[in-house]
Amino acid sequence: MSDAEYRKQTPDGAAELLVRCLENEGVEVVFGVPGEENIRFTNALARSEKIRYVLTRHEQAASFMAEMHGRLTGSAGVMSATLGPGAINLMLGVADAMTNSTPVVAITAQVGKERNYKESHQFVDLVSMFAPVTKWSAEVPATQAIPEMVRRAFKTAESERPGAVYLAVPEDVDEATDGSDLRPLHRNVVQPEAPSPKQIKRAVELLREAHRPVILAGHGAARGGAEESLAAFATALDVSTATTFHGKGVLPDDHPCATGTFGFMRRDYTNFGFEEADVVIAVGYELQEFDPSRINPDAARTDPFASPDRFAEGLDHWTARPGWSCVIGYDNDQPVGYAYGAPLPPRSRWWGGLLTQVPADVTTETGIRTYALSELMVRTPWRKTGTARRLHDTLLTHRPEQRATLLVDQTHPKVHALYESWGWATLGDLRPRLADAPLFHAMLLALPLGAEGTGL
Missing domain, CATH: 3.40.630.30 (Gcn5-related N-acetyltransferase (GNAT))
Structure with missing residues (x-):
């Protein structure tokens, strides 16, 4: 029996609906390790003609593979695991994706409602565990919630600043056979907000008054594809430009304004420009890339x-x-x-x-x-x-x-x-x-x- 024939004979339940929602989001690959509690979801992925399931030897490997997929494509990387220790093994990659502003969606199994209120085998509060390392962490309460929650998960993960999202799917939801009348929600892309005219005016005033401005380009500049705009801006103002490690490559090393990657050592040559700068123009710079207190560590001690x-x-x-x-x-x-x-x-x-x-x-x-x-x-x-x-x-x-x-x-x-x-x-x-x-x-x-x- 072919996969298509098997799919036709399979109840169009919650697991199939979840897969259709992932297909609607443009997901092409899911990395993970299956388990008994989410086997229906795993089988539904196997029957999908649009999504490839990559089986890994450990959930942590799946989490980092999903992170790199999200980092390179700009679309949320998807990882999957069973409940308990399987889900917990995803957390390192999820946290890494969050700190690196990489869009990922982690989907794991969870115990059903019939035993989530009592001490039970492999039951831990996964939603609470993932909350500190994600932009949004939630449990799917019923089949009817799947389209809306999946849409929100991807929208949240991929909106600026990108990050990680976690969804727990209880056993009883994974087993549900209803959902044939439900459809994925329309995918809308969040457009970045433009700065207010007052903010632009203030920036112009600061640049006009600056004597020694420098540009610090970070991960956001690379993620947003701002290479041409950044080069034109730096050239027009003739401003020295450094990058963070995650922003490296956003300005060619042979560009006349390029000074290299910032933060290799305490007193490398790139640091000197920042120590003497009166204005730092941050382009896509994110605080977790480089502690701003290290940009000019002697400034506060100079004249507190x-x-x-x-x-x-x-x-x-x-x-x-x-x-x-x-x-x-x-x-x-x-x-x-x-x-x-x-x-x-x-x-x-x-x-x-x-x-x-x-x-x-x-x-x-x-x-x-x-x-x-x-x-x-x-x-x-x-x-x-x-x-x-x-x-x-x-x-x-x-x-x-x-x-x-x-x-x-x-x-x-x-x-x-x-x-x-x-x-x-x-x-x-x-x-x-x-x-x-x-x-x-x-x-x-x-x-x-x-x-x-x-x-x-």
């Missing part, structure tokens, strides 16, 4: 006092002060810089870190004596255009206090000299009583602007 977290903490502190004021500069609709500060209150801690001996009355505060200029920042394209001075003067021109004060990091002598040219005088050395704080020049300026004196 000036870290984004410390800046945000300081901003919250200053904006909560009575009398806080801020000036923001615009060039048409583009913000170009800002300056802000607040009056020093009585018994202010501002002078607590002053290392230079001065008369006591110099650091006495009344709440209306001194205005502290906390931050003055100008974006790169508008530096050396007089913008900083205009922000400075606008903030301080109408202040009622007798004087203004600010701190300048002593590692920035040009900034110190600039303030001196604007009339500021150096009072002495000051180190704020904060962890990792650098040494500053404490400076004073008499108010109103243009007034005689040093502000003492």
